[in-house]
Amino acid sequence: MGHSGDCFLVPGTVRMNQACLEAMAGPTITARGGEFREVMARLNSGLRYTFNLSPSSDLKKNQSWSGDDDYKVIVVSGSGTAAMEMVMANRFRRNDRVLVPTNGKFGERVAEMGSRFCIVKHLKYEWGRSFDLGEVEEQLARGNWEAVAICHNETSTGITQDAVEIAEMCKKYGVALIIDGITSVGGLPVYPEEWGAEAVVVGAQKCTAGPSGIAAIAVSSHFIDRCTAIRNQGDSNPTYYLDILAALKKGDDDQTPWTPAINLAMGWAVALETLKSEGLEQRWNRCLHMAKGVRTLFGDLGFELLADEYARSATVTAIMYPDGVDDSWRTLLREKYETQVIGAQDHLKGKMFRVGSMGETPLSEMVEGCKRMLECFRECGHDLPETDVESYFQ
Ligand SMILES: Cc1ncc(COP(=O)(O)O)c(C=O)c1O
Missing domain, CATH: 3.90.1150.10 (Aspartate Aminotransferase, domain 1)
Structure with missing residues (x-):
């Protein structure tokens, strides 16, 4: 046709479908009532599907954010950059060393943002060229890295990184893998668990056809443990709105710590249901x-x-x-x-x-x-x- x-x-x-738009045009509900918790449960469950994680209930009070695997999903009010900042600020200490290979604008942003919260070694490759994985491995072999952080799908240059290869290296050298999956999650194969990624970020307005201004993170239990330990040691970067421990406290209850982007969450939940019905x-x-x-x-x-x-x-x-x-x-x-x-x-x-x-x-x-x-x-x-x-x- x-x-x-x-x-x-x-x-x-990207364009949102009519059902998603209509869901956002619904009457105002409160941030703390049962109605919003129902929205969050549907959204969390849709996110787990989209992140390629094990399923969860889409009913409130049923741990919609977690499943049989090692991951939880966290909804962030803010665009993909806010979610990425939540990851970098909470997961690292000022003197942690993080390797960031890049080949485009968004990877460079990961490096720039990361350098506000930890020590970044930026391996800057030409835009559109693949990383030199030999050099990445050489760096990792020298030791003393806390993580590798990558932009998985570089929207600025149309290149997708070889995440499998990078994930293998991270496992081999025992470092965390952090992924900006803002234009990959929901649009091309992403396997957080198989890759052993500690955190993967998605933005609603990209492959999931949701509204802009809302994003999510899938985090592993090791990620949560590290954020908690760093906080307990009094060693964490300053955060308040993007404090991941505050978000984690509310997750069990299908809630967020601050007033969430309520109508955006309503729309995104519907967009993810559309994604699920497509498969x-x-x-x-x-x-x-x-x-x-x-x-x-x-x-x-x-x-x-x-x-x-x-x-x-x-x-x-x-x-x-x-x-x-x-x-x-x-x-x-x-x-x-x-x-x-x-x-x-x-x-x-x-x-x-x-x-x-x-x-x-x-x-x-x-x-x-x-x-x-x-x-x-x-x-x-x-x-x-x-x-x-x-x-x-x-
Ligand atoms: C790969 C990638 N990372 C990060 C961003 C920034 O996300 P946002 O504009 O949602 O903050 C974008 C936006 O285009 C992106 O494509």
């Missing part, structure tokens, strides 16, 4: 299918893709502009072709655009969006042959 209307192919925020693996597959179509289509047409070929992301594709085209293409695309993608950041600004293949975006919207992108390139004077776009997405 074809797609009519605008195409919104941004790698987060987690089905969603991963749909995202990958769309990303593969985009990669191959633009690759065949001679566009250069930024990320290393074997590590391209299933949820975002970064495509270099051909010579003679700049970001005014995106303005025309939005205004005339009613299609939105996103530009690049920092030194790649104006040189590249990024196409999101996450959330609930249907295949038909991606196909139509790609047709419009090609047409818009033609209008900008970039000669392209007629192409059967549909055939790339079959």
